[in-house]
Amino acid sequence: MNSEFIIAVHSLVLLAHRPDGMASSEEIATNVCTNPVRVRKVMSCLRKNGFVDTREGSGGGYKLSREPGDMTLADVYRALAAGSLAPKWCSGDPESDCLVGSNMGEVMNAVFCGADQQLEQYFESITIGQMLSRLTAMAKA
Amino acid sequence: MNSEFIIAVHSLVLLAHRPDGMASSEEIATNVCTNPVRVRKVMSCLRKNGFVDTREGSGGGYKLSREPGDMTLADVYRALAAGSLAPKWCSGDPESDCLVGSNMGEVMNAVFCGADQQLEQYFESITIGQMLSRLTAMAKA
DNA sequence: TCAACTGTAACTGTTATTATTACAGTAATC
DNA sequence: GATTACTGTAATAATAACAGTTACAGTTGA
Numbered sequence: 001m002n003s004e005f006i007i008a009v010h011s012l013v014l015l016a017h018r019p020d021g022m023a024s025s026e027e028i029a030t031n032v033c034t035n036p037v038r039v040r041k042v043m044s045c046l047r048k049n050g051f052v053d054t055r056e057g058s059g060g061g062y063k064l065s066r067e068p069g070d071m072t073l074a075d076v077y078r079a080l081a082a083g084s085l086a087p088k089w090c091s092g093d094p095e096s097d098c099l100v101g102s103n104m105g106e107v108m109n110a111v112f113c114g115a116d117q118q119l120e121q122y123f124e125s126i127t128i129g130q131m132l133s134r135l136t137a138m139a140k141a
Numbered sequence: 142m143n144s145e146f147i148i149a150v151h152s153l154v155l156l157a158h159r160p161d162g163m164a165s166s167e168e169i170a171t172n173v174c175t176n177p178v179r180v181r182k183v184m185s186c187l188r189k190n191g192f193v194d195t196r197e198g199s200g201g202g203y204k205l206s207r208e209p210g211d212m213t214l215a216d217v218y219r220a221l222a223a224g225s226l227a228p229k230w231c232s233g234d235p236e237s238d239c240l241v242g243s244n245m246g247e248v249m250n251a252v253f254c255g256a257d258q259q260l261e262q263y264f265e266s267i268t269i270g271q272m273l274s275r276l277t278a279m280a281k282a
Numbered sequence: 283t284c285a286a287c288t289g290t291a292a293c294t295g296t297t298a299t300t301a302t303t304a305c306a307g308t309a310a311t312c
Numbered sequence: 313g314a315t316t317a318c319t320g321t322a323a324t325a326a327t328a329a330c331a332g333t334t335a336c337a338g339t340t341g342a
Binding site: 058 | 328329330331332333334338339340341342
Binding site: 017033085 | 150230231234242244255263276277279
């Protein structure tokens with residue numbers, strides 16, 4: 001899995017956890033354990049997909065633009081990791097005169113499309129709000 | 142996804158397609174479009190997991206040791222790609238004093254375990270025999 | 283006008299992936 | 313029993329993907 005997906009989910013959960021719903025790229029980066037530039041890149045994408053609002057300039061940062069309970073991991077997945085299951089490496093060669101070698105690429109592709117849908121469906125069942133609940137439940141235990 | 146998984150599936154389908162059910166690492170490599178050493182490494186693993194039999198020496202090669210209809214992609218997945226969904230890159234830091242940063246790693250891990258099971262279940266529904274059928278259906282069309 | 287932010291691009295370092303080379307071991311065939 | 317055609321495995325090299333860093337232009341609040 002794309003690690004940007006993880007950064008995105010983590011960031012959204014963090015924002016959902018903040019009383020004022022805001023955080024800067026540096027705060028998020030510290031919490032996630034990466035660098036601010038990477039966070040900004042991911043957040044920029046989340047902004048374009050309507051997950052967060054940005055405020056540039058002094059005192060700026062990121063803020064959730066939807067309810068945590070209304071954002072599923074599937075939404076995030078579609079925004080920045082869709083199709084990541086299929087490997088870049090592709091088997092077979094369409095020019096091959098063997099039935100198997102020439103068509104395997106296409107069949108394999110179909111298999112991974114199905115797998116991707118399956119995965120997306122699973123992510124559909126988990127919201128950012130639920131992620132936060134799991135975290136608080138874990139802290140109390 | 143692990144590209145060894147793809148090589149394994151392709152190899153098994155190719156063996157299933159051969160009238161005598163046999164092929165050498167070089168023949169497989171040509172069909173898959175990779176090098177024989179890589180194929181041997183994957184096949185070696187398939188042998189250890191009971192998918193194929195090996196015959197060393199002149200005229201040797203690999204042979205299916207089970208019916209194509211009895212081998213699911215889930216079997217192959219478990220043998221050489223299980224848990225590949227979760228990224229190596231891990232977010233958060235258990236030592237953090239923030240609720241989110243300190244526990245996110247664990248929660249994320251649980252999410253990916255679930256995703257992995259989901260994926261495995263999907264692969265359970267596809268056999269090597271079916272892959273071959275899809276290929277022949279495609280050729281006729 | 284300054285300080286504190288975001289948005290990007292360019293570059294560097296690190297890690298993972300794939301291909302290659304080499305060689306020991308095994309079995310069929312002459 | 314030598315030769316040929318294979319597998320098994322280790323070591324190395326080449327390539328590609330990934331993550332971190334630096335730099336700087338643009339925006340906004342104080």
